Amino acid sequence: MSDPGRAHHDMGGLPAGPVESSEHDYALWEKRVDALLVLLSDKKRGLIRVDELRRGIEQLGAKAYDEMSYYERWIASITSNLLEKGVITSDELGHKMAEIEARAREAS
Amino acid sequence: MARFSPGDPVQVQDIRPPGHIRTPLYVRGKTGTIERICGLFANPEELAFGRDGLPLRPLYRVQFEQAELWPDYDGPAGDAVEVEIFEHWLEPAGRNAP
Numbered sequence: 001m002s003d004p005g006r007a008h009h010d011m012g013g014l015p016a017g018p019v020e021s022s023e024h025d026y027a028l029w030e031k032r033v034d035a036l037l038v039l040l041s042d043k044k045r046g047l048i049r050v051d052e053l054r055r056g057i058e059q060l061g062a063k064a065y066d067e068m069s070y071y072e073r074w075i076a077s078i079t080s081n082l083l084e085k086g087v088i089t090s091d092e093l094g095h096k097m098a099e100i101e102a103r104a105r106e107a108s
Numbered sequence: 109m110a111r112f113s114p115g116d117p118v119q120v121q122d123i124r125p126p127g128h129i130r131t132p133l134y135v136r137g138k139t140g141t142i143e144r145i146c147g148l149f150a151n152p153e154e155l156a157f158g159r160d161g162l163p164l165r166p167l168y169r170v171q172f173e174q175a176e177l178w179p180d181y182d183g184p185a186g187d188a189v190e191v192e193i194f195e196h197w198l199e200p201a202g203r204n205a206p
Contacts, residue, residue, distance in 0.1 A: 003133075012134045055157065
């Protein structure tokens with residue numbers, strides 16, 4: 001039963017499958033995302049708080065929230081928070097992403 | 109400073125605002141008991157939008173009977189769940205109610 005007052009992430013008490021308890025290794029990019037958040041939120045920079053990270057994740061939309069992996073949700077939220085604050089611009093980010101894609105193409 | 113003390117019955121506000129809310133939906137409108145005062149903390153509903161979250165607000169650990177939360181709960185009576193809830197989400201309940 002869908003409840004219009006329920007935010008998608010607020011799923012406590014809803015039917016769910018078993019909890020997958022197997023361990024898995026983190027990919028390098030996942031460790032980098034974790035490190036990025038630590039650096040952005042340290043005392044020196046103070047650019048993002050855990051509450052802001054969480055808010056960005058909650059704003060992803062139901063489909064993205066369900067389909068993205070844990071650290072994909074983190075980097076999506078970190079990105080939107082840094083754009084909101086003007087730490088990075090869409091223009092800078094777009095060009096950097098294109099540059100890295102080109103580098104990856106050359107390497108393959 | 110804190111409005112409630114351990115043992116006080118409280119009811120969680122049954123409101124559904126948008127934003128970054130740390131009070132889970134399944135306890136809204138439910139009645140529980142203050143288990144402890146956790147301390148004073150900045151309001152995460154404000155911190156989530158880049159503000160300072162001040163003044164600090166009391167955070168409580170509130171105990172709910174499972175049967176209060178889930179009408180079809182068939183576990184042992186006395187089973188409980190504890191949820192940490194900020195003061196502005198709580199109203200006096202039972203004999204303390206105005």
